[in-house]
Amino acid sequence: MRALRLLLFVLLAALSAPSAAVLLAPSVASAQEAVAPDYKQWGKDADLAEQVLEADRASNQALEQLRDRIVDWRTRFTAAQTANQQRIETLRNQIAALGPAPEEGQSEAREIAARRSELNDQLNKLQAPGIAAEEARSRAEGIIKEIDTRIRERQADALLKLSPSPVNPVNWPAGAAVLTQGLKTLWNETVEAWENPARRTELRNNLPAIILYLVVAGFLVLRAPAFIERLTMRLRHSASMRSRDVAASILSLGQVLVPVLGVFLLVMAVRATGMTGLRSGELIRALPDAAAVLFVARWLGASVFAGGTSAPLVVDRPAEARFHSSMLGFAAAIEVMRVAFATDVRPPLSQAAQSVWEFPVVVLVAVFLFRLGHLIRRRDGAKGGEAGPLRDRIQPMFGTALVAASIISPLLGVVGYVAAANALIWPALGTLALVGLVIVLNRFLTDLYLIATRSGEEGREALVPVLIGTILSIAAIPALALIWGARTADLTEAWTRFREGIVLGGARISPTSFLTLVAVFVLGYLATRLLQSALKSSVLPRTKLEKGVQNAVAAGVGYVGIFLAGVVAVTAAGLDLSSLAIVAGALSVGIGFGLQNIVQNFVSGIILLIERPISEGDMIEVNGQFGIVKGISVRSTWIETFDRTDVIVPNGDLVSGVVTNLTRGNLTGRLILKVGVAYGTDTRRVETILREIAEAQPMVLVDPAPGVVFTGFGADSLDFEVRMILSDVNYKLAVQSEVNHEIARRFTEEGIEIPFAQRDLWIRNPEALWGEGKPKAAGVGTAATTVEKPMTDPRLIHNDPSDEDDGH
Structure with a gap:
């Protein structure tokens, strides 16, 4: 039953997941009690809680209620810890103004000693409530942890409880008896109601309304969903509307709302007959929940497995995936009705009856979940070995996890761990529904972004859609924790820890202080940029300062403004970073060695902006690079060469190296x-x-x-x-x-000749160029050679025009 409630929570209430953290936050944070806690009453409540834990007889529900009361006390103590904080800080400053206390054996002026003693007494009195609240809060913290541990141990014991095997034929009669007894009860209730004249009179009087309810309900349940689906598909494939995807997504919600409304009308019709009893009333009340599960699963399957490469989730057979999604919703609806059918059974169901009664639905869900997980794991166009988007790598792993859950759950049930089987199969189904809901929401918000930015389909790969998906995934974590067995108290505890923040070097950084820090710094940064823009566009151009000086002034204002924004942000957030000074000093040494080149270029950039040996537009030569200076920043200088390439030169080279400035002072x-x-x-x-x-x-x-x-x-x-x-x-x-x-x-x-270099080629061993049996030249080894037959080898042809000029 608990698993089904979680599933309904996911399918119907997870739309509010982005604000789940806000909903889970304790509402008492904004209404802290100003009065001191009643420590006498707290002692009684704490003693009672410790006695209950020691006896270990209270139910989990009773322990949860006891925990809520202790959490309320802890909240009061947390508020009391900050009592008189401003006055305490004032007294500490007054004591510090008196100077350090004298060491042993030394003395100070009588007036100063008396004043110091008086201020210390006042400080101790003001600190006493905070110290008492801190001690009480520590005790409350220990009781809360002990209650959480006790509940988790009980949940683990229930999860690992071995029940009679549901596949053992010996246990089948117990399950059949539950069905037989339930059907007899329904029949007896119906007969008893029909034999009551007052109820028959009520039926006759309400007959017109009942007929109207049934007709409208039949149309809304049987005809309206198919009509809305066809209208949605027609609208989605229409090319006449830019916002057709958003309109189609909103219209598709009618596939859930309209038939569920029809089921509500059906329930009203049945109740108007006056023929319902206790058992039939439970079934009637469960009908809307079952219908919601069924139609939400059908809607999610149609939205996620829409088919085509542009579908939110691409699978091999989208039509089959949609069918299995609908069947999973049908199986979940059966579970809702089964739980309602077995409610308030007298006597309570035996372990054998529970196992036989629960196991068939687990097997039914496992069958459809196995096939759907197999379809999700394999998809068209998958490129083995190629790193694609993150979702393309997560999808096969998610499908494999669904397949594994669908195999392990029935095996656990066969062995007899029916509770463990339920604790695995239903959360797996709930996770599938939650992932589908996140995908649909991400698609819808991305469509809104495309409309707002007038982007095409390529805009889906922009940064904003990725951030939207990341935020939705993070917001879904609390719902996912609830699906897998986390208690609401666990989430509220995690949120309390998050709000309290973390301690770094004695400074506590909480979300509130962090947001304040970011907000103040962003405002300071924007104000600095606005001032820089005003100086560059309105003030500095009207002065007689050179362009380089104007840039230096604007850059200096920017760095000073950013530094002041950081200081003001830290102060506004209330962070005391003095305790981090030693750590920061140690880190600065290491960072200084690692970033010494960057620091050198930074300082060189300031020198360039102040001394102005070069300016924008100068033609310079540095490190063999020749070009025009296009920009000077604090770290580097941008030079554009004459072949239109950009060269980034570190400012350290411009200050410590040799720079030739061809246009400094004049252009000659x-x-x-x-x-x-x-x-x-x-x-x-x-x-x-x-x-x-x-x-x-x-x-x-x-x-x-x-x-x-x-x-x-x-x-x-x-x-x-x-x-x-x-x-x-x-x-x-x-x-x-x-x-x-x-x-x-x-x-x-x-007629003036511009000469060019000429060279004569002398062959030292011409006989080496002839093969054996060839005539040899006379005067081997001399500068000139004579041959007995014309040389036809092209390697021996020597055409040097200078031979005719110089007589060689």
Whole structure:
């Protein structure tokens, strides 16, 4: 019965899972009692709880009620621990202002000693309630833990209890007797009600309403679900609506709500007859729950296993998966009715009757769960060995777990561990329903995100949908814990521990303080960025500061603002991090060694922003990289080379290394061109031509005038250099190209030759190039060779145009 209640909770109430943590939170947190706890009454309650635990006769329900009362006392003590906290802090500050207490053998002024004693007495009196509350809270904590341990031990004993085997034919008559006796009871109740004239009169009077209820209920249960399903599919495949998926998802809820409403009308019709009794009344009351389980399972199967590659869960046979989902819902509905049928049976069912009565439904669920788990484990398009999305890796493992549960549960029941079989098969089914609900909710919220952002199907792989799925999965953890046997008290206890936070170095970090820290820091960060934006766009451009100074001021304001935001956030959260100073100092040494390059670049970036040896737009050369400075940050500088590639240079290299800044101060720069002419050329004429070419360039400055230098006699040419000062060094390559074109044209017109390197090839052993029986050249080993027949081997052909020029 408990497993079915949990299953109903998952199917009908898990929609509120995202707020489960809030619902589980104790409501007394916002209404703490200001008065001191009644320690006399607490002592009585604590003694009674310890006596109950020592006797070990109370039921689990009684222990839960006792635990709730002790938890209420613990909450009061927790609130009392912070009593007079502000006044205590004030007294401690006053005592600290008096200076350190004198050591043994030393004395201090009488007035100071008297004042110190007076303040210490006041401090002790104010601390007494908190100390008493802390002691009482420790006792309450111990009682709560002892109660939890006792209940868990009883649950474990019940889970491992060995019952008579349900497959043993000896035990079958006991189970058949339960069914026979129940049917007789229903028949007797019906006959007794029919023989009552008052009930027959009530039936005749309510007959029109009963007929109306039955007609409407029959339509809502038998016809409406199929109609809504067809309408949903038509709407989902419509191309005329952008929000069709969201509308179809909302409309599909009618497949659950409408037939359940029809079952409620059916129940009203049966009750209007006046022919129900105790046993039949239990069955009638269970009908809506059974209908809800059935139609929710059918709806989840249709939503999750929709078919196609865009389905929330891709399987090989989606139609078969939907069928097995519906059958699992049918089996769960049978369990709901079975539990209602066996309620208030007199005498209570024997262990043999319970085993025989429960085992068939377990087997029925296991059969359908086995096949559905097999379908989930295997899917179309699975690529072996290829790492896909996380859900594609989890899906086979989840299917395997369902298959394992469907195999182990019947085996446990056959042996006689029927309680363990129920504790495994029903939570496995509840987990399947919860996972399906999370998938459907994730799909629905993702569709809303796509509508809000006007994104296509590719938006499903964005960050926000992934975060939505993560949040839903975390929110489903409390429901999953309840399904697998956790008590509500366990969840409230976990939530209490979470709210209390953790202690790090004497500082307690709770969720409230953490959220305060994050909120204040985010506000401070946004305010800093807003101030930076105002400085960059409105204030600094109207000053006479250079661009680099403006960037330095804006960056400095940003770092100071972020530091202040962090300090204010820590202060607002009430965190005392002084106890972490020693740990932080030790860590800073290790971090300093590991991050020394980053710190060096950070400090270098500040130096660059202050001294401004380079600025944005400067043409520089550093570490062999030549380009334009596009940006200077605190850690590195961004340079764009002339081939349009970005080079990130650490600021440490710019401060400690050699940097050539070609445009610092002005844009003028020198261009040097080297030119070589052939030997025998008139050097004065070459000098005149080169000077005329340089002076004709519009980018070349007249003062100082360009110069031509005859630098020397090279191995192959007479070497000249043309030296020009350009008005804008950014056009250096363009001027160089234009001057080279002009030199080539003028030299061609003047008949001046630009030489190139030439080499003669001498064969030292020409006979080695001939095979045996070939004629050998005369004068082997000499510089020139003579052969007796023409050489046709292409390797011996020597075409050097210089042979004809120099006579070789």
